[in-house]
Amino acid sequence: MPEVLAYATDDKNAKFYRTTITRREPGPTEIYFEIKYAGICHSDIHTARGEWGRTIYPLVPGHEIVGIVTEVGDQVTKFKVGDKVGVGCFVDSCGECEQCVSGHEQFCTARPGTIMTYDSIGRDGEPTYGGYSQGITVEQDYVIKIPDEIPFEKAAPLLCAGITLYSPLKHWGAGPGKKVAIIGMGGLGHVGVQIAAKMGAEVVVISQTMSKKDDGLRFGASDYYAWSNPDRLKELRGSLDLMVSTVAATADLDALLKLLKPGGVLVDVGLPEHASTLRLSSLTSGNKVLAGSQIGGIAETQEALDFCAAHGVAPQVELISGDQITDAYDKVVGSQVRYRYVIDTATF
Structure with missing residues (x-):
């Protein structure tokens, strides 16, 4: 042995x-x-x-x-x-x-x-x-x-990071004609921006500050927003088809859900340590969806790596x-x- x-x-x-x-x-x-x-x-x-x-x-x-x-x-x-x-x-x-x-x-x-x-x-x-x-x-x-x-x-x-973002982006239809926000520009988020952009979606980043804006645009985002500028963040209200949250901090779910179009989806992959709360009316107003996603199976993980290889994602x-x-x-x-x-x- x-x-x-x-x-x-x-x-x-x-x-x-x-x-x-x-x-x-x-x-x-x-x-x-x-x-x-x-x-x-x-x-x-x-x-x-x-x-x-x-x-x-x-x-x-x-x-x-x-x-x-x-x-x-x-x-x-x-x-x-x-x-x-x-x-x-x-x-x-x-x-x-x-x-x-x-x-x-x-x-x-x-x-x-x-x-x-x-x-x-x-x-x-x-x-x-x-x-x-x-x-x-x-x-x-x-x-x-x-x-x-x-x-x-x-x-x-x-x-891990690759499949964790690939799976929900694919499942919820990121692609041409869809506007997708990646929340957080860390180890998960910077991969998610690349994958969503290569899937053909319009991608924006929502981060804590603007310090990584240049990186976000280089990875494929068309615009970059920060929680530290809530007035500008309001520009996104009612415009997003899909949001994927990669942050481990507890988020204001009601505020995030306002950014979605009717029928839009907010997916969490960040696993915050503390519990989150929301008003159910934030979901019923617009038939919005709050979802979670956890890595992927073996076949889908292979699919994710093959996608990254084919599209230059790393x-x-x-x-x-x-x-x-x-x-x-x-x-x-x-x-x-x-x-x-x-x-x-x-x-x-």
Whole structure:
């Protein structure tokens, strides 16, 4: 059983240290790949800091993972040694329930449900460890092929940030003739602007300030608005077909819903820590929709990466070493990264 270097934390203080973890030898339908890059997602931070409830420590986070296949089981048909592959937010599910069969493995209803890439208990009864490590063993059905057109060091965030924005934009019809707002211009939002623009929609950004306006326009937005200028924000009232909120802060839902056209949709993917409230009349006045979206299934995730490859969509990343992870967490929370930290595991 291979031992690999990894970075872990033992408690909610989220101080990371270098260690070793053991990966299982690949079974008949599993592959083992050497991890090259792992993105830092805000979900990693929430989990490591115990902000979403129970966390299994020691924790090795990371669900934006890309690497090179080095071993395959004798019944593997989807991948071969040398392939560039990735793993997203989950590594297993029952494969047989209604949700799994329909391509929504992230909503598996059979016990124990979807097995997440980290902070879960796998079929072997052991805790799952994520991508802040130099290797991982995964069932072939939960692995994504990384297109050559995507720069390898930029591919990792698409396994979470990419699919998280692609799925609701596609589901709710972003495209020609539609006006779409992306709320927040961080690790998720800057990918969402690119995807929505490449889908053919007119895209605007709503951010806290105007500090990232030039970036937003470069990524494909036609205009940029800030909460700090509410008078100008009123220009958007009744004009938007779709809004996707990527922010983790609690939003004024009533104010946001006023920006939608009748029949418009507000989708949240940001998972605010605290509860939000709204007046139901904000929905009934105009037949508006408040929705949520959570990543995507395996087939849709592959579709998202293929779309990004075909349209030149890639996150803007900053490469960091393993010993910079703790500091990077503080910088992500402080909005000091443009736009996604990616760990180079060669630095371990």
